[in-house]
Amino acid sequence: MALRAVRSLAILSNPLRTYSTSGPLVNVSINEKTGIATATLQRPPVNSLNLELLTELCTTLEQLEKNKSRGLILTSSSNTVFSAGLDIYEMYKPNMDRYKQFWTTLQQTWINLYGSSYPTVAVVNGHAPAGGCLLALSCEYRIMLNNFTIGLNETKLGMIAPTWFAASMRNAIGTRQTELALITGNLFTTDEALKIGLVDEVVQSKNEALEKAGKFFDKFKRIPPHARTMTKTSLRGADIQALVKSRNEEMNKLTAFINDPKLQEAIGMYLESLKQKQNK
Numbered sequence: 001m002a003l004r005a006v007r008s009l010a011i012l013s014n015p016l017r018t019y020s021t022s023g024p025l026v027n028v029s030i031n032e033k034t035g036i037a038t039a040t041l042q043r044p045p046v047n048s049l050n051l052e053l054l055t056e057l058c059t060t061l062e063q064l065e066k067n068k069s070r071g072l073i074l075t076s077s078s079n080t081v082f083s084a085g086l087d088i089y090e091m092y093k094p095n096m097d098r099y100k101q102f103w104t105t106l107q108q109t110w111i112n113l114y115g116s117s118y119p120t121v122a123v124v125n126g127h128a129p130a131g132g133c134l135l136a137l138s139c140e141y142r143i144m145l146n147n148f149t150i151g152l153n154e155t156k157l158g159m160i161a162p163t164w165f166a167a168s169m170r171n172a173i174g175t176r177q178t179e180l181a182l183i184t185g186n187l188f189t190t191d192e193a194l195k196i197g198l199v200d201e202v203v204q205s206k207n208e209a210l211e212k213a214g215k216f217f218d219k220f221k222r223i224p225p226h227a228r229t230m231t232k233t234s235l236r237g238a239d240i241q242a243l244v245k246s247r248n249e250e251m252n253k254l255t256a257f258i259n260d261p262k263l264q265e266a267i268g269m270y271l272e273s274l275k276q277k278q279n280k
């Protein structure tokens with residue numbers, strides 16, 4: 001908490017620096033006038049989160065923190081998919097060293113995004129199942145385009161959403177709605193998501209979403225950054241600490257979980273069903 005406060009106070013005195021962390025899978029641009037960064041996921045066809053994409057995103061978030069960013073918009077280069085969630089191939093017959101690196105990077109990406117000192121907006125311009133929903137939930141504000149779906153659907157895949165996925169959803173929609181959403185693995189339509197507060201605004205176009213995102217950032221023009229950050233930390237810090245404490249234990253459980261032959265069979269069948277869908 002104290003460190004974050006010191007960092008936040010530094011924001012008041014340091015001029016904004018420009019920098020570039022763009023990579024092949026995450027394009028980063030900075031609006032020179034506002035200092036707001038836009039990170040665009042660009043891993044066709046569905047921005048599934050593999051180790052390489054997560055590593056780039058994680059590094060981008062670290063750089064934004066280091067450079068005292070004014071804010072971040074997280075969005076997708078696809079017109080139909082924000083992110084299809086974790087790359088299922090990272091969990092299918094995995095190489096265990098890579099699998100461990102993959103989960104460690106996912107955990108760190110979440111810590112960096114959910115706990116960022118700078119304001120964050122997800123412009124959800126397409127479907128956002130599972131890990132895609134997690135990324136959106138990790139931001140402070142979600143603006144979604146109409147006619148897509150969003151949710152933590154892990155139970156439908158025979159998996160369990162880790163506790164920090166659940167905590168991120170609870171932070172947005174409360175315990176009751178989270179329990180219902182998780183046990184049913186529901187994917188919400190945009191309008192349903194708006195109704196329960198899973199997203200904050202629904203818009204018709206990406207331009208409109210970007211305009212609304214600008215209005216969200218404007219709210220902080222007259223708020224001292226250290227007060228903003230400390231308030232966010234007081235609300236989200238416990239969720240982050242819980243993961244930090246249980247990281248190793250979670251990795252052991254995840255390792256045992258993924259090596260279960262029945263789960264591997266189920267994942268194989270799910271991948272097949274996704275392929276079949278394309279052939280129809």
Ligand SMILES: CCCCCCCC/C=C/C=C/CC(=O)SCCNC(=O)CCNC(=O)[C@H](O)C(C)(C)COP(=O)(O)OP(=O)(O)OC[C@H]1O[C@@H](n2cnc3c(N)ncnc32)[C@H](O)[C@@H]1OP(=O)(O)O
Pocket residue numbers: 045046048080081083084085086087088089127129130131132153154157159160161162163250253254257271274275277278
């Ligand atoms: C404490 C310890 C215990 C806890 C245990 C925890 C256990 C582990 C927890 C797991 C958590 C998992 C979270 C996840 O994120 S799992 C991923 C879930 N994602 C999904 O179910 C989404 C699947 N995809 C879709 O529904 C659609 O693709 C959609 C996003 C709606 C886009 O549809 P469309 O535009 O029609 O595209 P296609 O379906 O045709 O897909 C195009 C190609 O992309 C491939 N694809 C899709 N999704 C994924 C994915 N997530 N990973 C890898 N690949 C994916 C799809 O197969 C097509 O491939 P191809 O062209 O080769 O046929």
